[in-house]
Amino acid sequence: MIITLSGPNSFALADTLGQLVADFLKKHDAMGLERLDGEEAEYDRLVEAAISLPFLADKKLVIIRSGAANKQFAEKAKELLAQIPETTDLVLLEPKLDKRGAYYKLLKKDTVYKEFAELDANGLARWLADQAKQKGGALSANDARFLVERVGTNQQMLGNELDKLLLYDPKVSRQTIELLTELAPQSTVFELLEAAFAGNRKRMMTLYHEQRALKVEPQQIIAMLGWQLHILALIKTAGSRSPDEIAKEAKVSPYVVKKSATIARKLSPTELKRLVSDLLTIDSRLKRESLDADEMLQTYLVKLSS
Secondary structure, X not given: OEEEEEOOOHHHHHHHHHHHHHHHHHHOOHHHEEEEEOOOOOHHHHHHHHHOOOOOOOOEEEEEEOHHHOHHHHHOHHHHHOOOOOOEEEEEEEOOOOOOOHHHHHHHHHOEEEEOOOOOHHHHHHHHHHHHHHOOOEOOHHHHHHHXXXXXXXXXXXXXXXXXXXXXXXXXXXXXXXXXXXXXXXHHHHHHHHHHHOOOHHHHHHHHHHHHHOOOOHHHHHHHHHHHHHHHHHHHOOOOOOHHHHHHHHOOOHHHXXXXXXXXXXXXXXXXXXXXXXXXXXXXXXXXXXXXHHHHHHHHHHHHHO
16 A cells, blocks of 8 residues: 655644554564655665565555655656555655646555645634544533634644643533643734734733733744734735635635734734834834833834724
């Protein structure tokens, strides 16, 4: 069997590959497992691993990561795949494939092709609820969404947090999520911006002081504010493109784009440009002068909320 694992979701790729390896080792000796990297191994070594018969084992599992990076391997893949013996299972791990190329079309046609896209917030929530059930626990759809909003959209981190929550109590609740997890700074800065644009200065300042209590330095807050303004600028200049299209082209999470769209609609291009310029001025002055960073940032946020 020849399997291709592809796509930008590194967590899902690693998880699926790990399961394939675990299933193989349950039935066969570890002597039959080989891992190679197409960016490092010579073409002849890749071929030898793929087509040679098992040695001191009844079956082989050969994993080749980034075979596309080896030009000769990609060009001769059709000929090579035809020579894979029945005693060998070949897994081609290709996180980034040029879908215009012949190599991609070959893998799509002649292998068991599995592509793993990044999950948006709703997809992550469904995944968390399903994972909790598989592990003997329970997590409601609403609480799963709350966990995503609180921790962020990093699937690896979400998986780790879920394991911790299930260990504490198999029935995960909003209360245990608040007790055992921390607000992701990036998520909180978005909420800070959201409160500012809504004119809710009390909540805005509460969120700012929470960030500082979490030992998030002013320069980090400036960087995260800059990142959020960058997302808003992408949305404002995207014309009629959908959030998914914007996210794909900008290589950011669709969840982030969709969540920022409401704020973007409230801003004119001139206002957004002024916000970026003012933040840049603060950043530049703090690097040149001895100033109170907290005071400058809070003044910026108050102006933003006006």
